[in-house]
Amino acid sequence: MPRAMTPVERVTEAFGAAIAEVSAVQGTPMLRVEKEHVPVVAHYVHTHPELRGTLSLLWAMDHRPREARSELYYLFTLRERREWLLLRTELRGEDRLFRSITPHIHAAKWYEREIRDLFGLIPQGHPDLRRLVRHEHWPKGTHPLKKEFSWNTVLQRQQGEYRFRHIEGEGVFEVPVGPIHAGIIEPGHFRFSVAGEPIMQLELRHFWKHRGVEKLFEQQNLATAVPLAERVSGDTTIGHSLAYCQAVEALLGLEVPRRARYLRSLFLELERLHNHLGDVGAICNDTAYVLAHAHCGRMKERIMQLSDRLTGSRFLRGANQVGGVAVDLTGAQLAEVVTELDAIEPDFSELERILFANASLTDRLETTGVLKERTAWDHAVMGVVGKATGIDRDLRRDRPFAAYDELQVKVSVYRYGDVRARMRVRMDEIHESMRLIRDVRERIPQGPITAEPSGVPVAGDSRCEILRSCSGPRFSGRYWGTSSRTSR
Amino acid sequence: MFRIIKKSLKTGIVTGRHPAAGPTTQPVSPEAIEKAKPFRKSLTIREVDTGSCNACEMEMNALANSVYDVERFGIHVAASPRHADALVVTGPVTVNMARPLRDVYKATPGPKVVIALGDCAITCGMFAGSYAVTGPVDRHIPVDLRIPGCPPRPAEILNAINELRQDKPTRCEP
Numbered sequence: 001m002p003r004a005m006t007p008v009e010r011v012t013e014a015f016g017a018a019i020a021e022v023s024a025v026q027g028t029p030m031l032r033v034e035k036e037h038v039p040v041v042a043h044y045v046h047t048h049p050e051l052r053g054t055l056s057l058l059w060a061m062d063h064r065p066r067e068a069r070s071e072l073y074y075l076f077t078l079r080e081r082r083e084w085l086l087l088r089t090e091l092r093g094e095d096r097l098f099r100s101i102t103p104h105i106h107a108a109k110w111y112e113r114e115i116r117d118l119f120g121l122i123p124q125g126h127p128d129l130r131r132l133v134r135h136e137h138w139p140k141g142t143h144p145l146k147k148e149f150s151w152n153t154v155l156q157r158q159q160g161e162y163r164f165r166h167i168e169g170e171g172v173f174e175v176p177v178g179p180i181h182a183g184i185i186e187p188g189h190f191r192f193s194v195a196g197e198p199i200m201q202l203e204l205r206h207f208w209k210h211r212g213v214e215k216l217f218e219q220q221n222l223a224t225a226v227p228l229a230e231r232v233s234g235d236t237t238i239g240h241s242l243a244y245c246q247a248v249e250a251l252l253g254l255e256v257p258r259r260a261r262y263l264r265s266l267f268l269e270l271e272r273l274h275n276h277l278g279d280v281g282a283i284c285n286d287t288a289y290v291l292a293h294a295h296c297g298r299m300k301e302r303i304m305q306l307s308d309r310l311t312g313s314r315f316l317r318g319a320n321q322v323g324g325v326a327v328d329l330t331g332a333q334l335a336e337v338v339t340e341l342d343a344i345e346p347d348f349s350e351l352e353r354i355l356f357a358n359a360s361l362t363d364r365l366e367t368t369g370v371l372k373e374r375t376a377w378d379h380a381v382m383g384v385v386g387k388a389t390g391i392d393r394d395l396r397r398d399r400p401f402a403a404y405d406e407l408q409v410k411v412s413v414y415r416y417g418d419v420r421a422r423m424r425v426r427m428d429e430i431h432e433s434m435r436l437i438r439d440v441r442e443r444i445p446q447g448p449i450t451a452e453p454s455g456v457p458v459a460g461d462s463r464c465e466i467l468r469s470c471s472g473p474r475f476s477g478r479y480w481g482t483s484s485r486t487s488r
Numbered sequence: 489m490f491r492i493i494k495k496s497l498k499t500g501i502v503t504g505r506h507p508a509a510g511p512t513t514q515p516v517s518p519e520a521i522e523k524a525k526p527f528r529k530s531l532t533i534r535e536v537d538t539g540s541c542n543a544c545e546m547e548m549n550a551l552a553n554s555v556y557d558v559e560r561f562g563i564h565v566a567a568s569p570r571h572a573d574a575l576v577v578t579g580p581v582t583v584n585m586a587r588p589l590r591d592v593y594k595a596t597p598g599p600k601v602v603i604a605l606g607d608c609a610i611t612c613g614m615f616a617g618s619y620a621v622t623g624p625v626d627r628h629i630p631v632d633l634r635i636p637g638c639p640p641r642p643a644e645i646l647n648a649i650n651e652l653r654q655d656k657p658t659r660c661e662p
């Protein structure tokens with residue numbers, strides 16, 4: 001039998017001349033594609049039956065003032081083998097135009113709008129070029145991630161109005177909601193065009209809370225930016241800080257000791273637990289089943305108090321640091337964690353039985369909010385929502401980090417794509433996280449918890465690039481790092 | 489039905505099962521206490537997020553769970569500023585949220601108190617100086633009570649609010 005072609009071979013064979021260079025970033029193959037050919041190559045990777053890549057991330061970089069060029073990176077996760085494939089293209093000199101891939105790949109829509117706002121690069125052929133991050137009152141020509149833009153610029157205000165799309169017709173109403181709306185929740189503006197019950201169109205206005213975190217990262221030292229990473233999203237403190245730390249460690253060539261890796265897994269699973277418990281409760285609350293919400297809230301609180309006892313922070317802040325972890329757990333503390341989980345698990349299982357015996361609840365969950373697998377693939381859906389539609393992906397298993405190469409993660413996948421399936425995924429993951437934590441306690445080795453800092457970036461080329469990922473309960477995070485000896 | 493009742497009975501009362509909060513670090517000003525006088529029996533809060541990382545909100549949410557159970561102190565969370573006596577603001581005020589914050593303040597009927605929750609709302613925390621952040625809450629609207637922390641623990645929030653309302657401190661059992 002002939003050897004199966006690798007994805008890179010496939011793409012280079014199909015596009016030969018369009019591929020300017022083949023290289024790899026720490027094991028991930030990277031193809032440099034000429035700018036004009038990006039849409040066709042991306043389309044090929046997205047639709048070819050052997051590749052079926054989903055766009056996991058799309059980002060840009062401004063290399064000025066060092067080099068007069070900008071770059072765009074397209075990260076695809078391939079369907080079957082869950083490998084990564086990176087496409088890269090260059091805009092030389094003052095070139096500000098690139099070709100949009102959104103007409104073929106829906107998932108790129110917001111990325112490209114964001115790149116336009118933050119870098120001032122214009123995706124030609126994009127179907128919707130309204131502003132996304134920069135609300136209308138931002139002055140024209142403000143592109144914060146351009147290198148010449150100073151991080152502490154004081155923005156002026158200008159006049160302007162976002163052009164919402166409207167649907168008109170008999171019996172069609174537009175219901176505006178937000179930005180400040182409903183319970184204790186972050187701002188967002190929604191416009192529903194409804195005709196009776198069915199929603200005909202939903203227009204979103206987001207980015208109210210844009211704080212300029214990316215630019216703030218540029219101002220930090222590699223080792224001191226961990227607290228900032230922890231504050232990107234409060235409920236994913238470990239998720240973000242871990243992804244960030246792994247990126248920095250790869251840049252500095254630090255080897256994290258095994259004990260620290262196990263502790264990182266433990267913290268990440270604790271974080272997953274409190275998020276999932278909160279989410280299961282919230283789903284029940286939104287279907288007016290307040291009792292379950294109360295029980296979940298109580299269990300979640302136990303996890304948060306446990307985290308507080310372990311690390312001095314209910315959100316596990318300060319637990320991670322570059323090179324390892326900042327908090328070691330004693331044998332007694334590990335035992336305490338397991339005892340606590342042993343108390344919560346039967347409690348939660350009992351609640352599960354109550355929930356699924358409740359017809360009025362399950363009625364509201366089944367066939368509600370169905371997301372079809374095809375749509376999910378088109379939009380590169382990940383995480384819990386992806387797993388609920390049959391997208392069998394989990395970074396912990398597919399690209400093991402922390403201690404997941406030794407802990408076997410069972411991924412639960414459902415096919416229906418409705419709210420019930422999403423709730424089931426969360427419930428299964430709650431049990432799985434508890435199992436993983438017990439496993440950590442069984443296997444955790446003794447030893448140091450931080451790596452010896454070597455202080456120098458990877459030898460050789462004075463410039464290096466890395467890509468590190470980590471899957472938290474609510475996000476699948478990727479940090480792209482580039483550093484040179486002279487830079488911070 | 490039987491199962492549900494059994495579970496509730498087995499669970500018992502969990503209210504107050506949390507570690508005691510340390511003493512409040514920022515003293516509550518006499519003017520704020522005077523201003524909060526009408527709300528001693530009942531206080532309705534509208535939470536406004538102007539750019540937080542959401543951890544502060546999660547702690548606000550935790551106040552409503554059965555462990556902290558703020559309703560026993562007559563504190564409710566309203567869905568609209570028009571129903572609110574107090575605004576709890578979290579996060580540094582971003583460029584995009586500056587106007588909505590002022591609008592919300594105007595929409596809240598007087599008398600009203602404003603509580604800045606978390607370091608971000610008080611000093612902008614780690615986000616101070618960013619092009620996308622306009623400044624702390626008191627740059628835009630008058631603030632009566634500041635609850636520092638990143639994020640402050642629910643018990644600390646509760647203590648500070650109760651101090652403002654001159655209510656007894658939260659009951660605390662092991």
Ligand code: SF4
Binds near residue numbers: 231578605637638639
């Ligand atoms: S004070 Fe801390 S927890 Fe609160 S919003 Fe700011 S960074 Fe998040």
